[in-house]
Amino acid sequence: MSTDKITFLLNWHATPYHLPIYLAQSKGFYKEEGIKVALLEPNDPSDVTEIIGSGKVDMGAKAMIHTIAGDARGFPIKSIGTLMDEPFTGVVYLEGSGISTDFRSLKGKRIGYVGEFGKIQIDELTAHFGMGPEDYTAVRVGMNVTDAIIRGDIDAGIGLENVQMVELEEWCKTQGRPTTDVKMLRIDELAELGCCCFCSILYIANKPFLEANPEKVKAFMKAIKKATDYLFADPKAAWEEYKVYKKSMNTPVNEKIFERSFVYMSRDCANVPRDWTKVTNYCKRLGVVPEDFEPNMTNDFLSWKPNADVEDPDQKQIEVAKYQKEILAEGHPPCKCS
Numbered sequence: 001m002s003t004d005k006i007t008f009l010l011n012w013h014a015t016p017y018h019l020p021i022y023l024a025q026s027k028g029f030y031k032e033e034g035i036k037v038a039l040l041e042p043n044d045p046s047d048v049t050e051i052i053g054s055g056k057v058d059m060g061a062k063a064m065i066h067t068i069a070g071d072a073r074g075f076p077i078k079s080i081g082t083l084m085d086e087p088f089t090g091v092v093y094l095e096g097s098g099i100s101t102d103f104r105s106l107k108g109k110r111i112g113y114v115g116e117f118g119k120i121q122i123d124e125l126t127a128h129f130g131m132g133p134e135d136y137t138a139v140r141v142g143m144n145v146t147d148a149i150i151r152g153d154i155d156a157g158i159g160l161e162n163v164q165m166v167e168l169e170e171w172c173k174t175q176g177r178p179t180t181d182v183k184m185l186r187i188d189e190l191a192e193l194g195c196c197c198f199c200s201i202l203y204i205a206n207k208p209f210l211e212a213n214p215e216k217v218k219a220f221m222k223a224i225k226k227a228t229d230y231l232f233a234d235p236k237a238a239w240e241e242y243k244v245y246k247k248s249m250n251t252p253v254n255e256k257i258f259e260r261s262f263v264y265m266s267r268d269c270a271n272v273p274r275d276w277t278k279v280t281n282y283c284k285r286l287g288v289v290p291e292d293f294e295p296n297m298t299n300d301f302l303s304w305k306p307n308a309d310v311e312d313p314d315q316k317q318i319e320v321a322k323y324q325k326e327i328l329a330e331g332h333p334p335c336k337c338s
Contacts, residue, residue: 009060016258024227026245033219076207079297088161090186112141112157162260197275270306
């Protein structure tokens with residue numbers, strides 16, 4: 001049997017930042033563009049690039065570093081746009097764990113990581129700070145970093161400012177601890193990358209599928225752009241509709257994750273060539289890709305002109321960090337998304 005539906009696999013279980021993908025379904029935007037889309041969630045996020053690269057699923061979402069690494073390893077995948085741009089990513093830990101702003105304080109600690117490339121990143125950083133893999137214990141915890149820290153299985157773990165840090169902040173409240181007990185050593189700052197774009201979440205697709213179905217892919221991105229425009233025009237209404245359509249979103253923690261994710265959402269849904277150059281070079285430095293690797297991305301499936309590059313990316317990161325602190329300090333007012 002065959003189907004005319006586009007199959008789309010998320011990078012993780014449904015999360016607040018997946019809103020445009022689901023909103024395009026609930027608002028009927030896919031239908032308006034003449035396509036049907038089946039939205040799927042993985043049991044193991046590490047399988048996503050392989051499943052899409054094998055052609056078992058047509059399209060999906062994945063972080064930039066994994067999209068690059070997957071293609072370099074022979075899985076034919078390509079990014080066709082951006083869902084969430086430059087979320088702050090790093091080693092998350094709690095005050096009192098014996099970890100400080102000095103990366104070398106991680107010596108002797110148990111550090112959780114999502115998948116293979118998280119371990120590679122930590123190893124490269126430990127070398128940069130005069131340490132080796134034997135100086136810490138690596139623990140693969142998948143996407144369950146928050147629970148592993150709370151249980152005491154690890155001392156710290158790689159996570160996102162807008163997801164795992166939010167979850168830990170909410171747990172701290174239940175324990176009578178200040179939210180400021182949740183800390184992060186940002187990988188982009190430690191590795192001197194100048195951006196957190198290696199964890200930007202992308203819209204990706206199987207290359208043979210792209211070649212055989214360009215009009216379907218263009219239609220998909222048009223529907224996504226409609227949903228994204230709706231999100232930015234009325235974030236509160238978009239969030240309320242998402243909660244109704246996807247019942248698992250209707251929790252206080254997810255609302256806070258949505259508020260902290262909003263600032264990272266891509267307005268034009270486009271790949272950013274400057275960021276791709278930075279992350280490709282970073283992957284070469286990590287030994288993940290060969291020196292002759294060319295970025296596996298395109299904006300050819302967008303029917304609109306991407307926004308101009310930010311003139312000062314470093315200043316943008318400073319402003320985002322300030323904005324996120326304001327959101328936290330004000331106690332997460334409903335949809336402070338301007």
